Amino acid sequence: MNKREFLKDVVLFFPAAGVLGALACKAAGKEVSASTSTGYDASQHWYGMGVDVDKCIGCNRCAEACKIENNVPEEPFFFRTWIERYTIHADGEVKVDCISTKTPEQRLAEQNAPVDPSVVRTFFVPKLCNQCANPPCVQVCPVGATFQTKDGVVLVDETYCIGCRYCIQACPYGARFLNPTTHTAEKCTFCYHRITKGQLPACVEVCPTEARIFGDLRSKQDRLVRFQRENVISVLKPDLNTEPKVRYAKLDGEVR
Amino acid sequence: MNAAIPAALQEQLAYQFSQVIGFIYPNEVEMQWSILIVIYPYITGIVAGAFILASLVKVFNVREVQPIYRLALLTALAFMLIAGMPLQLHLGHPERAYEIFFSPQPTSAMAMFGFVYLWYLLGVLLIEVWLEYREQLVLMAREATGKLKLLYRALSLFSNDISPEAVAWDHRVSKVVTVIGIPSAFLLHGYVGFIFGSVKANPWWASVLMPIVFLMSAIVSGIAMVMLAYIVISMLRNAKIDMACLNKVGLFLLVAVIVDSAFEGLDYIHRVYQSDESIKILGQLVSVKLFDSLVVMQVLLGMVLPMVILALARNTRLNEDLLKIMYFVSALLIELGVFSMRWNVVVGGQMYSKSFRGLMAYKMELTGIESLTTAFVLLCLPFIILTVLNYLLPIRWMDERRSAHA
Secondary structure, eight states: OOHHHHHHHHHHHHHHHHHHHHHHHHHHHHHHHHTTTTTOOGGGOOEEEEEEGGGOOOOOHHHHHHHHHHTOOSSTTOOSEEEEEEEEETTSOEEEEEGGGSOHHHHHHHHHSOOOTTEEEEEEEEEEOOOOSSOHHHHHOTTSOEEEOTTSOEEEOTTTOOOOOHHHHHOTTOOOEEOTTTOSEEOOOSSHHHHTTTOOOHHHHHOTTOOEEEEETTOTTOHHHHHHHHSOEEOSSGGGOOOOSEEEESOOTTOO | OOOOOOHHHHHHHHHHHHTOEEOOOGGGGSOSSOHHHHHHHHHHHHHHHHHHHHHHHHTTOOGGGGGGHHHHHHHHHHHHHHHTHHHHHHOSOGGGTTHHHHSOOTTOTTHHHHHHHHIIIIIIIHHHHHHHHHHHHHHHHHHOOHHHHHHHHHHTTTOOOOOHHHHHHHHHHHHHHHHHHHHHHHHHHHHHHHHHHTOTTOTTTOOTTHHHHHHHHHHHHHHHHHHHHHHHHHHHTTOOOOHHHHHHHHHHHHHHHHHHHHHHHHHHHHHHHHOOTTHHHHHHIIIIISIIIIIIIIIIIIIIHHHHHHHHTTOTTSOHHHHHHHHHHHHHHHHHHHHHHHHHHHTGGGSBOTTSSEEOOOOOBSSSTTBHHHHHHHHHHHHHHHHHHHHHSOTTHHHHHHHHHO
């Protein structure tokens, strides 16, 4: 190698090393934040949620807490979790509405309204991302911005999402929306920032009747595993083979 | 402080929210794929259809269609150059679109779009057009002066050999490219159908027939668009329309419409007969939300009526002017029908709740990125590009030159 070639190589080396170094740092940083920085090992968990339909009183505190905790737009159009109300009439007619889209005044007025004698049964069903084990949203994301963590939670990388909305179309449960501020797909994360620190998701934390049970399906002593053992469990839209990890107890066949 | 919804979106959502019939999941109030995603499969379909029409000349030796071979190629190219734009404009983060190329998710049907699109544009269409025009470009470069000369030289990629052997070689390669191009065109639009057909969450879309239906309607719309362009350009140039060519294209169009309607009919019959849990809400969707756009525009005006007109046009005793009007009207109706079909698939599929308990509304914006204005501009652009292409690469230049020399 002569002097000229050597100098040329030296000049090329620095930018190339810089680019490679930056890429390596970026990759390493991602790895660290995913596992070791807090001593949390995602591969040791497989999170799910149980919902005891009979216990839900429709107070909507879970939906409100979620909005505050996760900076979800306040207006009644976007929800990471919401409550549906089913009203079964004597003639078999089923009426469904979403109490989370109503104002507190509207909800109060409905509570104070005279009882309709034709109603034979009512119940509330909390809904959220089903954190599917076989998630169609992850399958369709063109860039891999939606992904499943080792602990089974489906997340969206908002720095990577291109906002094509294909995942929103692919979700059978209506659990996703496009955040109007970040212009990226958004959904329930099981409050990932909380659960990885050993805390409960906000909705579970505030539920006054313990209708929501959060837990680790990998741990045999877990409350959620016990909940599953002690109840007849259903999942939403089982025919779509999404394998939801949100499991419902005493779920009426009317609920989709 | 919670994230705020921009005022315009809030107004649109409030209106759509007020129009909901029955129960929907709350997040469903927003129409995710709007008018821009309606025109995307419409434009892509025209590309595939126009190319397949062109391939009839090259691969299947249908000589009657020769007069519109170049027009079909340029139409395909003009629409292809715009095909990606509605998708790009629709993205929440268009500046990240390159990620589809650089870090595609292999399981995503949409991720393959970038590659299919690029393959078709660079691997098939541009090569095909270049081979077809190379001889003409060399000759034009020789005759032109100044900047135009440089442009034609550059467009011919500075090639200069137009010996009979070289031109024959062009034609041979062009044939090979077309043979590769036919499955590529099928792939391009079949894949668009697959994007919708593979969404199991949405029964209006989830059908194995979706790629076939998209492909057949693409062929129909592409042939009709080339036919329209041929009639309009000939009228504007005061040139005589080759009736043998028009009749042949009309025949292909008729066959394509019949096959297309058979598949679409099969899809509907299958749904109705199978009658799964979604059938009730889909029935309401059609009768309440899509009656005009599906039953009237797509089926009656866009399919049945042109089919009848095209069948009547097979009567060779009709005079030429009447035939031209019949072809023109039927092609126009077919474009309306195929556009309606895209609307009914894309928008229709988002007008009922996945809870199967309610129907949503769509308030189209007049201005803004995802608006009627943008859609209109995007639909006009291919025609402007076609005009420019036709100016730069005159379709009849070689014919006129040959007849002048003769």
